[in-house]
Amino acid sequence: MSMVLLGFSMSPLSNGEGVGKYVARSLEIVDKSGVDYRLNPMGTILEGDWNDVFGVVKQCFERMKKDCNRISCSIKVDYRKGAKGRLHAKVMSVEKRLGKKLRT
Amino acid sequence: MSMVLLGFSMSPLSNGEGVGKYVARSLEIVDKSGVDYRLNPMGTILEGDWNDVFGVVKQCFERMKKDCNRISCSIKVDYRKGAKGRLHAKVMSVEKRLGKKLRT
């Protein structure tokens, strides 16, 4: 069991410049997965065990490849031993250090 | 003039596992830059002209290298012709397609 943060963005290259339809489908999968997440303007961040978060990414991929011939996916993983609840804590920690609210 | 979204995360590899101090300094620079941004648990997203957003990233790097011997920085750029205000619009667009609020 290894808790990680995993940020990812996944888009077709083959289906034109508007990819919102495909992103929405992925978010439907993410939202129903039971894995905690946050959506931002460039991607989605998951927090959970390595197998669970990569499992969600794979589900999104399997759905997208049904009608997309080329797909690009960027993933970033941040592991810190023993850390949990970082989806909440990291932004607050930066704000606390600076003593002010930031745009989130 | 090319409006882009630029997401980035920048950390020292040389200064131990807790990098919050360095991230906070970067956010101080971002927050004062005048460039619109959103902070998330794995990085910061800027919206602006190519030169302006890369200028902010460079300022963060210049500050960090004063006391960090090794630095890793990931950057992702998303350009869409004629698009503006995507820092606000992209998340709402996904929520609208799905007809529900997502975690942000």
Next chain:
Amino acid sequence: MSMVLLGFSMSPLSNGEGVGKYVARSLEIVDKSGVDYRLNPMGTILEGDWNDVFGVVKQCFERMKKDCNRISCSIKVDYRKGAKGRLHAKVMSVEKRLGKKLRT
């Protein structure tokens, strides 16, 4: 079965600025995995089925977390329906278009 290219780089943030020892261990795992790969100055590119290539990344992670308290990992996946042998073909294809050898 989905053949993909997967490029990744994985480093500890917690173990000082020289990370060669940890990278070498990962390459030992990659080289013995049976998955086709190419090492470059910033990472390693694997070609294979989704499950196989992500399995190799997970093995590298499991090894690294034995003695690294914080780990950062960037992954990029490029899927193209029906494509194989892209580890060889992509560089040659660019050279062919330009009609000259490039630095590789």
Next chain:
Amino acid sequence: MSMVLLGFSMSPLSNGEGVGKYVARSLEIVDKSGVDYRLNPMGTILEGDWNDVFGVVKQCFERMKKDCNRISCSIKVDYRKGAKGRLHAKVMSVEKRLGKKLRT
């Protein structure tokens, strides 16, 4: 003056699944730039001063946006104080540690 390694990949999302034509144009710019580089199956790695390497990326972007309405670009920067010639040295260093040739 800050010598860095910069790896990048830049593709249109708006111009269909085959992006070789656009990649080839970028490599023409890279190859003529005078900046040292290595092409690999998923991107190009530049070595040089921060301003020079980001200047090359910007030139590639300016060219691509002439006929691509949506562009995605991933960049990774690795800075290590005082280090040079890493385009050559990093792969050899891993091979030396393992005492064998790897696939490159």
